[in-house]
Each structure stands twice: as C-alpha cells, then as structure tokens.
Amino acid sequence: MTRITIPIGPQHPALKEPLSFLLTAEGERIVDSVLRLGYVHRGLERICQQRSYVQNVHVVERVCGICSHVHTTVYCQGVEALLGLQVPPRALYLRTLMCELERIHSHLLWLGVLAEHIGFTTIFMYAWRDREIALDIMEELSGGRVAHAANVIGGVRIDVDEAQMDSILVRLDDLERQIETFLGVIQHERSFQARTRGVGHLSADQVRRYCVVGPVARASGVDVDLRRDAPYAAYDRVNFRVITAQAGDVWACTVVRTLEIVESLHICRQLLAELPAGPLTVRAPRRVPPGEVVSRGEAPRGELIYYIRSDGSDRPARVKIRTPTLTTLLILPDQLRGVHTADMPAVLAGVDLCIACADR
Amino acid sequence: MHLEAILQTLRETFPAETIEAQALPIDETFIALPPDCVHLAVQVLIERNDLGHLSTITGQDTGSEIELLYHFWDGRGLTLKTSLPREGVHITTITDLISGASYYEREVSEMLGVTFDGHPDPRPLLLPDDWDGEAPLRHQPLPPSPPELGGTEGGRRGAGGEGR
Numbered sequence: 080m081t082r083i084t085i086p087i088g089p090q091h092p093a094l095k096e097p098l099s100f101l102l103t104a105e106g107e108r109i110v111d112s113v114l115r116l117g118y119v120h121r122g123l124e125r126i127c128q129q130r131s132y133v134q135n136v137h138v139v140e141r142v143c144g145i146c147s148h149v150h151t152t153v154y155c156q157g158v159e160a161l162l163g164l165q166v167p168p169r170a171l172y173l174r175t176l177m178c179e180l181e182r183i184h185s186h187l188l189w190l191g192v193l194a195e196h197i198g199f200t201t202i203f204m205y206a207w208r209d210r211e212i213a214l215d216i217m218e219e220l221s222g223g224r225v226a227h228a229a230n231v232i233g234g235v236r237i238d239v240d241e242a243q244m245d246s247i248l249v250r251l252d253d254l255e256r257q258i259e260t261f262l263g264v265i266q267h268e269r270s271f272q273a274r275t276r277g278v279g280h281l282s283a284d285q286v287r288r289y290c291v292v293g294p295v296a297r298a299s300g301v302d303v304d305l306r307r308d309a310p311y312a313a314y315d316r317v318n319f320r321v322i323t324a325q326a327g328d329v330w331a332c333t334v335v336r337t338l339e340i341v342e343s344l345h346i347c348r349q350l351l352a353e354l355p356a357g358p359l360t361v362r363a364p365r366r367v368p369p370g371e372v373v374s375r376g377e378a379p380r381g382e383l384i385y386y387i388r389s390d391g392s393d394r395p396a397r398v399k400i401r402t403p404t405l406t407t408l409l410i411l412p413d414q415l416r417g418v419h420t421a422d423m424p425a426v427l428a429g430v431d432l433c434i435a436c437a438d439r
Numbered sequence: 440m441h442l443e444a445i446l447q448t449l450r451e452t453f454p455a456e457t458i459e460a461q462a463l464p465i466d467e468t469f470i471a472l473p474p475d476c477v478h479l480a481v482q483v484l485i486e487r488n489d490l491g492h493l494s495t496i497t498g499q500d501t502g503s504e505i506e507l508l509y510h511f512w513d514g515r516g517l518t519l520k521t522s523l524p525r526e527g528v529h530i531t532t533i534t535d536l537i538s539g540a541s542y543y544e545r546e547v548s549e550m551l552g553v554t555f556d557g558h559p560d561p562r563p564l565l566l567p568d569d570w571d572g573e574a575p576l577r578h579q580p581l582p583p584s585p586p587e588l589g590g591t592e593g594g595r596r597g598a599g600g601e602g603r
Contacts, residue, residue, distance in 0.1 A: 116565055117567065125575055160464035161464065287491055288537070290492050290494070290537065309466065370463075370464075372465060372467070373463065373516050374465055375516070382494060382512070384494045386495075386497045386508065388499065396499075396501075397497070399499070401494060401495035401543075405542055408542070409541060409542050
C-alpha cells in the first residue's frame with residue numbers, strides 16, 4: 080500500500096500548543112511518526128542563572144500555565160533544603176492544598192480536552208464548567224487563577240480563615256457530585272468507550288523502558304506516585320489511594336485521572352480539617368550556602384524534578400528542570416504506531432501533553 | 440534501593456577506582472565516577488540492583504569542566520556524577536540500556552556541546568535546526584541588555600542593523 084506523509088503542526092486544531100509531527104500513514108493506519116519540539120523553548124534554565132533565588136520563584140512558576148504551583152513547590156523545597164530551613168507546618172498544609180486543587184483543575188481541563196477531541200462536547204462543557212470551582216477557590220486563596228504566587232522560600236504567602244474553609248468544603252462536595260457523574264459516563268457510555276478502549280496502548284514494559292511517569296504510567300499498571308513513595312510537603316500526614324489501572328489505553332488514563340480527582344478532594348478535606356495553627360513563613364537569607372540538591376514532586380502529569388546548585392551567591396549556578404511531559408513525548412511515536420489516523424487526537428489528548436513544560 | 444549493595448556492586452566492577460557516596464538533602468545520594476565507567480556502571484546496576492528509572496540527565500558547565508549527572512530514582516534518589524574536560528567532550532550513550540535517556544542526552548548535547556557516542560538519533564531537541572551559535576548553557580558573558588523600546592531612529596538602526 081502507498082505510504083503518505085502528513086505534516087501535523089506546529090499549528091493544528093488537534094494541538095493546544097505548538098508541536099510538530101511528521102506522520103507516515105499506510106492507508107488509514109499510522110506506521111511512523113517523527114516529533115519536533117522546541118517551538119516554545121524560552122531558555123528558562125539559563126534565565127534562572129541570571130536571577131536571584133527569590134526572583135526565580137516567579138520564573139519557575141511560568142514554566143507551565145497549568146501546573147504552575149507544583150513548580151514553585153518543588154523549587155522552593157529544594158532551596159529550603161539547601162538553606163536548612165524548617166518550613167512551618169501550616170505552610171506545608173496550605174502548599175499541599177494548592178497542589179491538590181491544581182491537580183483537580185488540571186485533570187478536569189484534561190478531561191474536557193479529551194472529550195472535545197473525541198467529539199463529546201457535552202462532557203467538554205461540563206468538565207470546564209466544574210473546573211471553575213477549583214479555579215475559583217484557588218483565586219480566592221491566592222488572588223490568581225493560574226499564576227498563584229502562593230509559595231515563597233520559607234513558606235507560603237496565602238492563608239485561609241474559618242469562613243473560607245466552610246465555603247470551600249461546600250464547594251468540594253458539589254464538585255464531588257459532578258465527578259461521580261463523569262465517572263458514570265466514562266464507565267457506562269458506550270460511545271465514549273468505543274473511542275478510547277484499546278486506543279494508544281502502552282504496556283508496563285514500555286513504560287519502564289522509556290521511564291514514563293505519572294498517570295500514564297499508572298494507567299499501564301506501574302504503581303508509582305511520589306506523594307506516597309517520597310512524601311514531601313504535608314503528604315505524609317494525609318491518607319489517599321494511588322489509583323492504577325491495567326489496560327494501558329486512553330480509557331484507562333481517563334479512569335485513573337478521574338478517580339485521582341476524587342482522591343484529591345479527600346486530601347483537600349483532610350488538610351482543611353487538620354490545618355495546624357502557627358506562622359506561615361520562616362525568614363530565608365538571600366544568599367544560599369554552596370551545595371547541590373535534587374528536589375522531586377508529583378505534578379498532575381507525574382514526577383517533576385529540579386536540580387539546583389548553589390555557589391554561595393544569591394543566584395543559583397544551575398537550575399535544571401525536567402517536566403513529566405518530556406517522558407511521554409519520547410514514547411509517542413511508539414504509541415501512535417498502528418493507530419487509526421482518526422484516533423490520533425484521542426491518543427495525543429490521552430497522554431495529557433504540556434508542550435510549554437517540555438520545552439521550558 | 441539499598442545503597443550498600445549499590446556501592447558493593449560498583450566497587451566490585453571498578454576495583455581500581457575510589458567509590459564514595461555523598462549524602463545530599465532530601466534523601467539523595469551522589470556517587471562520582473570517571474566518564475569511561477558510566478556506561479558499564481549503569482549496565483551492572485540495572486542487572487544486579489534493578490536500577491530502572493532514570494529521572495533525567497543534568498549537564499552543567501562549572502567553568503573548569505563539564506559535569507553530567509544521571510539522576511536515578513527507586514524509592515530514593517541516586518545520582519551518578521561524572522566530569523569531562525571542556526574541550527572535545529565525548530561520552531558513550533546509555534540509550535542502548537535505557538531508551539528513556541534519548542531526549543535527555545539530546546538536550547545535554549545541544550545545550551553544552553557534549554557528543555554522545557552511539558546515540559541513534561542525535562538531532563537537536565529544542566534548538567532550531569539551523570542553530571549555529573555557541574552551546575547556550577556554556578559559561579559565557581551575559582548578553583548585552585536589549586535596546587530600549589521607543590528610542591530614537593538612530594538608536595533603532597544601531598541595534599537592528601541596516602535594512603530592517
């Protein structure tokens with residue numbers, strides 16, 4: 080059969096951010112694909128070397144437009160470790176609360192994007208409507224919907240009072256009822272299953288070989304979650320389940336992420352119920368003693384890692400950022416092989432790409 | 440991950456080298472190795488100590504040498520650290536052992552000018568195909584500040600060159 084090469088991107092309706100594919104199709108089946116990244120490379124690692132530690136909190140927040148808070152969390156905990164700071168417990172709880180609200184809004188955004196890509200506009204509308212609940216809470220706490228600037232080195236800048244807490248708890252209950260509706264659709268709606276089951280399959284072996292992280296790995300049965308395996312912030316003080324599935328297809332990714340939203344809601348409730356009193360920050364010196372640190376955290380898309388080296392000045396000598404999307408991009412050509420061209424948007428949506436994260 | 444077992448594996452594999460663990464904050468261990476030992480070290484650690492997940496590879500220019508850090512994770516962090524001279528930087532790829540290393544090596548390669556011998560796909564990852572400038576993360580003087588916007592006609596021509 081004749082092979083056709085189809086360029087997709089860097090600008091394309093199936094892509095929310097610039098990425099370029101060269102797909103080779105044989106009839107309607109994709110047989111090969113070549114990826115090209117770098118369209119939103121901003122040189123942020125280099126910029127970090129030219130700014131002070133305090134300024135860099137705002138630089139790393141702009142790596143990603145969805146999971147901005149987890150970047151500052153992982154960066155700040157790295158710098159705090161270099162400084163030997165003990166962050167107050169209340170600050171750790173509030174940090175974790177923002178991380179989980181961010182996971183909820185990221186997963187709901189993703190569910191909407193997937194639904195839109197498979198032509199299920201109703202779920203797209205509802206998911207994005209309900210995502211506003213999480214965004215509203217984050218805006219009330221921090222003043223920002225996407226860039227929250229909640230973290231500072233040594234603690235947090237945000238606080239929550241009794242009245243806010245009650246109002247948040249009511250809205251979390253509303254949100255949970257909506258998530259149950261989505262779960263019903265995912266598990267019982269046949270047209271949804273027809274578009275996602277068996278599509279974009281990844282085996283646990285492929286996941287391990289390519290060092291894939293996060294919900295994509297968990298959907299293939301690889302049980303990893305840094306919130307449980309290497310607890311940071313206040314994750315050692317809350318109970319939650321790590322959701323895994325075995326199928327490894329887009330449907331399994333959907334189930335894992337949607338159930339993770341429910342777990343995140345439980346974590347938020349526990350954090351608010353047990354929120355300790357006390358200060359929000361400790362004073363951090365401007366200069367950081369010489370040393371190196373590797374800081375990790377579980378972003379909505381999986382393991383996020385920062386390497387920070389200090390030479391004793393007020394600017395880092397090196398900040399290395401590896402975002403979870405980079406791991407899933409590497410395996411995409413494997414995942415797309417044999418897929419029907421019409422299912423390509425579903426596979427792309429299924430792995431939850433964040434190109435701005437990958438390019439930095 | 441058992442640090443003692445890892446150290447023992449490495450000491451048995453490289454009896455001539457001094458292998459020491461350096462503890463870092465947040466449960467991370469650094470082990471320094473000569474560059475020609477890295478490939479074999481990764482291979483034996485995968486075979487004997489089940490060291491599977493490569494988080495990333497960091498490359499950095501310390502001013503006197505190029506340092507590569509292979510960050511592994513298996514319940515705890517383990518980083519293999521190696522130093523290369525700044526000129527003619529070569530090291531053997533580990534993509535034959537860990538497919539996931541491919542993008543990380545490509546990024547280190549373009550950002551610091553390191554050649555990974557045997558890499559199956561050594562194209563640039565993030566930089567443009569026609570990039571012919573210096574490796575961006577090499578030590579270099581900071582670029583001059585960009586010209587002020589809204590300057591005089593002469594100022595703009597001076598910054599942008601003729602014909603813009």
